[in-house]
Amino acid sequence: MTTQPSLFIPHGGGPCFFMHEDGSVDPMWQPMQRYLERIIADLPEKPKAILMISGHWEEEAFTVHTGAQPALYFDYYGFPEHTYRLRWDAPGAPALARRAEALLKAAGFATGEEAARGWDHGVFIPMMVARPEADIPVVQLSLRGDLDPAAHIAAGRALAPLRDEGVLIVGSGMSFHNMRVRGPAATDAADIFDDALTAAVTDPDAESRARRVAAWEDLPEARFAHPREEHLIPLMVALGAGGDSPATRDFTDHVIGWKVSGYRFG
Template structure:
């Protein structure tokens, strides 16, 4: 069955696993519960997962072709036990080859990497969503120019994988201003979230793509994203969503931020 395309929040560092006993801190439980409910809400169990994280950028779109990627603990200052987390899902080299073929067919230059570990934009949310780590997973990088229209086109090139049972996931944060931590920015975060959500859920697919590609013109856009690497996975998920309906799938408040997830199809 055709799988949806998702944009989901991956939280902050190893946020869902900060307590030594494995329990989730209260501030992160709503987000954790949303992630834990992803698989049960799908039409069927995905054959594989293709995920784009806000924590991997390359000069060209790059596919991870490794068979058993390790983990890249690309966060700092957290409890020691969070550097011993495990998520041992197999890679998906066959899917990597197919994704590369589709991207190249759309005119993109594509790189390949078989050595990089999965960054925390992959293994932290997937450890919640797929705790048994038993679904082959492919990570695809962002392109370092962070051009929104380019990432939407890349998602469009990958859309057909959904018909093969591949769940396409953009992993980022709909609000990501680290300079605002410790401040009450809820009014600003709410205003940006409302504008972004209206653009993402526009019922006209062409208008949706146009409005989201022009995200920097939204109210408080550069306050919400001084740098947009955490928003660009949304562009890929939206492109892969094609003309399917877009749904505001989840919203909660954490760290004074308003954080949303979206589903296409």
């Protein structure tokens, strides 16, 4: 079985790719849409399953969703009515959920299980673009509520064996996420942060890479880019799961004046 990479992807803003009932997408979001459309096609082979970590689910301990057929959790507000009737009916993967939980426990992490919460929009919105066929099982893993970067990198390292088992590991968030700023006022600072983050993420030395990304608050404009870091922390899991694999930036674009990037490990 071919080893899968791990990814950090941007998931956009709310149901941004599905705002129009006629299927059209606002030009601002089209480059990100095209990127998400190819993330499965660009893999070495179709993954056996996908483990996703979204910036929209936090628990006290790392928690796996064990449901066999999760519903959708529409955790966005103020959007057109039809966006609350979206469907994406991919199956869950309870066995994979418990395998991921076992790997985390073996690494010394406290864990939990949950079966009732639906997939939040950090999962189903990008996956509706990436895999509209909904034919790949998905497991969602929560963030740990302390949002400790090093702990999430370590959790990713614990989960890395799944890549050799045909599982694609995806961190879903945004590399820039400051909802209080829009347009040109944000652009210069967003560019500065993105350049610094990308330099850290693509450091060819894996140990140095992990140190630099864990210390993300030391990067220029860090707290401007992330007043709260829940949308960046999924990157830590993807990076940890990537291990020594080469790291590349495979997407970058400006949306709402923000420079936003996606990364691939392996």
